[in-house]
Amino acid sequence: MSTYKVTYFNGRGRGELTRLLFVAAGQKFEDERVTREEWQKLKPNMPQGTVPVLTVNGKMLPQSGAINRYLARKLDLYGKTNEEMTTNDIIMETVNDFRSKLIQAYFEQDDAKKAELSKNIKEQTIPNFVEQMENLLCENNDGSGFFVGSAITVGDLALLDVMEVVIGLILPTALDQSEKLKAHRERVSNSPRIKEWLEKRPKTDM
Numbered sequence: 001m002s003t004y005k006v007t008y009f010n011g012r013g014r015g016e017l018t019r020l021l022f023v024a025a026g027q028k029f030e031d032e033r034v035t036r037e038e039w040q041k042l043k044p045n046m047p048q049g050t051v052p053v054l055t056v057n058g059k060m061l062p063q064s065g066a067i068n069r070y071l072a073r074k075l076d077l078y079g080k081t082n083e084e085m086t087t088n089d090i091i092m093e094t095v096n097d098f099r100s101k102l103i104q105a106y107f108e109q110d111d112a113k114k115a116e117l118s119k120n121i122k123e124q125t126i127p128n129f130v131e132q133m134e135n136l137l138c139e140n141n142d143g144s145g146f147f148v149g150s151a152i153t154v155g156d157l158a159l160l161d162v163m164e165v166v167i168g169l170i171l172p173t174a175l176d177q178s179e180k181l182k183a184h185r186e187r188v189s190n191s192p193r194i195k196e197w198l199e200k201r202p203k204t205d206m
């Protein structure tokens with residue numbers, strides 16, 4: 001039996017989707033959370049000097065996108081057909097682009113620029129993203145289920161993960177006008193393993 005370890009900081013960030021994949025599949029994994037002090041010692045031993053790193057039977061894999069695709073394939077959470085996998089790729093890429101814009105605004109040091117970026121995020125970036133995701137959701141089962149097939153796959157988890165940041169930190173009302181996406185969020189977060197994880201995981205801002 002394979003052994004798995006996820007190494008990341010004590011936050012969700014680029015590491016949480018990997019954890020969610022393990023949780024959704026009911027696959028045991030070691031959740032290694034390193035402090036900033038520990039990281040200085042660990043960094044030189046990492047394949048690319050970054051985290052997340054997934055260690056599978058002693059072999060270390062860097063790059064969150066590669067890790068998540070590897071696991072989605074391995075844990076049967078990627079979809080059944082090339083088209084379903086591509087839909088999940090589209091969601092993951094769109095979430096990455098969206099997340100970069102949120103991060104840019106969050107870390108902006110200039111107050112005036114930050115205010116402008118934040119306004120833009122709330123008035124344009126988030127509504128556009130929500131609309132794109134809702135349209136994509138509606139392509140499968142009229143939006144009443146999951147992004148592909150009839151069960152949770154990696155795209156559903158990627159959206160849940162980024163919306164935690166949006167709703168928790170930026171715009172709590174982000175899904176109020178999007179009935180189907182709101183119901184999707186409840187469906188995914190109430191699935192038993194995910195629900196248990198959301199309740200018991202370490203509480204962090206991001």
Ligand SMILES: N[C@@H](CCC(=O)N[C@@H](CS)C(=O)NCC(=O)O)C(=O)O
Nearest residue numbers: 013014049050051052062063064065
């Ligand atoms: N493209 C990489 C980026 C990895 C990355 O920049 N990770 C950050 C944490 S989110 C990191 O390792 N920072 C500490 C450092 O670079 O020393 C991925 O997606 O895994």
